[in-house]
Amino acid sequence: xxxxxxxxxxxxxxxxxxxxxxxxxxxxxxxxxxxxxxxxxxxxxxxxxxxxxxxxxxxxxxxxxxxxxxxxxxxxxxxxxxxxxxxxxxxxxxxxxxxxxxxxxxxxxxxxxxxxxxxxxxxxxxxxxxxxxxxxxxxxxxxxxxxxxxxxxxxxxxxxxxxxxxxxxxxxxxxxxxxxxxxxxxxxxxxxxxxxxxxxxxxxxxxxxxxxxxxxxxxxxxxxxxxxxxxxxxxxxxxxxxxxxxxxxxxxxxxxxxxxxxxxxxxxxxxxxxxxxxxxxxxxxxxxxxxxxxxxxxxxxxxxxxxxxxxxxxxxx
Amino acid sequence: xxxxxxxxxxxxxxxxxxxxxxxxxxxxxxxxxxxxxxxxxxxxxxxxxxxxxxxxxxxxxxxxxxxxxxxxxxxxxxxxxxxxxxxxxxxxxxxxxxxxxxxxxxxxxxxxxxxxxxxxxxxxxxxxxxxxxxxxxxxxxxxxxxxxxxxxxxxxxxxxxxxxxxxxxxxxxxxxxxxxxxxxxxxxxxxxxxxxxxxxxxxxxxxxxxxxxxxxxxxxxxxxxxxxxxxxxxxxxxxxxxxxxxxxxxxxxxxxxxxxxxxxxxxxxxxxxxxxxxxxxxxxxxxxxxxxxxxxxxxxxxxxxxxxxxxxxxxxxxxxxxxxxxxxxxxxxxxxxxxx
Numbered sequence: 073x074x075x076x077x078x079x080x081x082x083x084x085x086x087x088x089x090x091x092x093x094x095x096x097x098x099x100x101x102x103x104x105x106x107x108x109x110x111x112x113x114x115x116x117x118x119x120x121x122x123x124x125x126x127x128x129x130x131x132x133x134x135x136x137x138x139x140x141x142x143x144x145x146x147x148x149x150x151x152x153x154x155x156x157x158x159x160x161x162x163x164x165x166x167x168x169x170x171x172x173x174x175x176x177x178x179x180x181x182x183x184x185x186x187x188x189x190x191x192x193x194x195x196x197x198x199x200x201x202x203x204x205x206x207x208x209x210x211x212x213x214x215x216x217x218x219x220x221x222x223x224x225x226x227x228x229x230x231x232x233x234x235x236x237x238x239x240x241x242x243x244x245x246x247x248x249x250x251x252x253x254x255x256x257x258x259x260x261x262x263x264x265x266x267x268x269x270x271x272x273x274x275x276x277x278x279x280x281x282x283x284x285x286x287x288x289x290x291x292x293x294x295x296x297x298x299x300x301x302x303x304x305x306x307x308x309x310x311x312x313x314x315x316x317x318x319x320x321x322x323x324x325x326x327x328x329x330x331x332x333x334x335x336x337x338x339x340x341x342x343x344x345x346x347x348x349x350x351x352x353x354x355x356x357x358x359x360x361x362x363x364x365x366x367x368x369x370x371x372x373x374x375x376x377x378x379x380x381x382x383x384x385x386x387x388x389x
Numbered sequence: 390x391x392x393x394x395x396x397x398x399x400x401x402x403x404x405x406x407x408x409x410x411x412x413x414x415x416x417x418x419x420x421x422x423x424x425x426x427x428x429x430x431x432x433x434x435x436x437x438x439x440x441x442x443x444x445x446x447x448x449x450x451x452x453x454x455x456x457x458x459x460x461x462x463x464x465x466x467x468x469x470x471x472x473x474x475x476x477x478x479x480x481x482x483x484x485x486x487x488x489x490x491x492x493x494x495x496x497x498x499x500x501x502x503x504x505x506x507x508x509x510x511x512x513x514x515x516x517x518x519x520x521x522x523x524x525x526x527x528x529x530x531x532x533x534x535x536x537x538x539x540x541x542x543x544x545x546x547x548x549x550x551x552x553x554x555x556x557x558x559x560x561x562x563x564x565x566x567x568x569x570x571x572x573x574x575x576x577x578x579x580x581x582x583x584x585x586x587x588x589x590x591x592x593x594x595x596x597x598x599x600x601x602x603x604x605x606x607x608x609x610x611x612x613x614x615x616x617x618x619x620x621x622x623x624x625x626x627x628x629x630x631x632x633x634x635x636x637x638x639x640x641x642x643x644x645x646x647x648x649x650x651x652x653x654x655x656x657x658x659x660x661x662x663x664x665x666x667x668x669x670x671x672x673x674x675x676x677x678x679x680x681x682x683x684x685x686x687x688x689x690x691x692x693x694x695x696x697x698x699x700x701x702x703x704x705x706x707x708x709x710x711x712x713x714x715x716x717x718x719x720x721x722x723x724x725x726x727x728x729x
């Protein structure tokens with residue numbers, strides 16, 4: 073009888089724990105292990121180099137960030153953020169390599185040129201990966217996609233992030249498309265410079281605004297990498313009991329082809345990384361690219377020898 | 390029936406246990422970065438005088454160990470600055486603009502100084518960092534300048550209006566670097582000039598701020614700090630002979646609080662008085678010896694901003710910074726007002 077009681081209370085307790093983590097479990101199942109399928113018009117577009125990892129060897133994760141508002145068809149969104157994150161678990165180092173979204177490159181398998189941010193919209197994660205691999209020669213092991221709303225939620229769930237705003241952010245035509253019915257709505261944005269604590273909406277404004285910045289997308293890449301480091305710092309204070317809240321809010325705004333166990337294996341490294349062990353790589357114009365007007369739009373024309381040299385430095389084979 | 394009762398009771402207890410476990414899991418969530426209202430706490434250290442500062446859109450006053458809320462109108466207050474006669478200059482934020490008010494120390498509106506809202510979208514404006522000149526005659530502030538030929542080009546510039554008649558046509562004091570954030574944080578000087586922070590972007594892509602002295606409107610800026618120092622948020626001591634400033638290491642992950650002598654047109658070699666993680670918005674004590682500022686916990690740069698002070702910032706060997714508050718979340722872009 074006593075054993076039955078102990079068993080009953082054990083089952084009840086475990087049920088309580090499972091119920092608590094149910095949002096996390098559900099979100100984890102929804103977010104992870106996503107197929108790297110091709111959702112676009114280039115069915116042949118697949119990574120040219122099969123993803124391989126060696127135990128504890130460096131791995132490259134393509135981090136994609138997008139508008140996910142009603143301007144676009146679901147899952148056919150431009151990627152405002154493309155960062156290749158190289159994680160070296162043995163050396164405890166990370167490299168963040170930002171790819172300018174306006175880079176004019178061949179995408180897909182038909183050889184057509186477009187801005188690189190169109191690859192995901194055109195053919196999903198598979199085409200984004202193959203475009204990066206074909207052009208940069210970097211083998212992508214995994215991909216992670218996050219929508220803008222997910223970033224806002226993540227920062228809010230962390231109770232805000234501290235940033236040092238690198239300069240006043242002024243934008244009279246900031247896209248106000250995350251709320252309301254008009255995906256083309258605009259808002260006036262002003263973020264003061266210096267150290268400060270930002271909630272999710274303002275953090276997104278900080279990394280997304282580019283109109284008032286002479287460096288435009290380059291500055292945005294800098295700020296995106298900066299925010300990633302600040303999010304990492306804020307996430308250090310979160311514990312296991314915080315996971316359901318965070319995972320629950322990311323459920324509809326994040327996807328990856330990593331498995332739950334692969335994600336879990338990287339978390340300890342993320343917690344122990346110091347700022348000094350993270351190298352930020354941003355191509356700031358010449359010699360890596362030049363302005364280019366093509367097909368009625370402003371783009372960036374890559375200088376591949378210069379880019380390849382940079383890639384070889386940070387992504388040694 | 391009587392035999393079923395213990396079974397039902399046991400099942401109910403098990404279900405209750407499950408609920409308790411569920412609830413206990415919720416209590417294990419991190420509360421590290423959840424802040425309180427200042428009026429729910431006490432300061433850790435009693436500072437001399439009174440400090441006025443902003444948290445979560447409200448204005449608070451710290452006297453001794455106790456906080457009280459300044460009962461201002463229910464706007465979203467984002468910055469406070471000292472005004473003559475113990476009044477407060479306060480910036481109220483709205484979604485498209487900010488207005489600047491003159492408040493009594495108790496929070497009553499004396500008058501609206503800058504009304505920046507408009508029914509025409511591009512005629513809404515931001516006004517931040519209001520400062521009254523030492524002679525009380527002029528109100529300086531940073532406001533957005535919009536390039537009439539390019540709606541993307543918006544930068545802060547320094548303007549000034551008569552304090553007694555702030556609706557008068559403003560005098561423009563600075564020419565911002567276009568598309569580079571602009572000019573902010575004016576400090577009017579007794580000699581009629583101003584100090585401010587000018588933002589710029591180097592050809593390498595690095596963004597930086599430099600402290601600038603301008604003797605008159607549109608005067609050529611005299612740079613007080615270098616691009617490599619990347620310093621902003623100047624605070625002038627009551628004697629006018631020392632400047633505190635916040636400098637970045639350009640990695641944008643840490644800042645330092647530094648103090649340098651000032652002779653009116655140039656500054657001496659800066660001394661770091663707080664090495665990190667994110668000191669911000671310094672203010673001098675009325676006797677010009679102490680320095681009050683906002684910073685995170687020294688061991689956790691992701692924590693909310695607390696009040697810190699250095700009692701003897703000008704000593705040959707300043708004492709280590711002392712934490713004044715805990716579990717609060719002050720607005721780090723609003724320097725505290727420290728009055729006697």
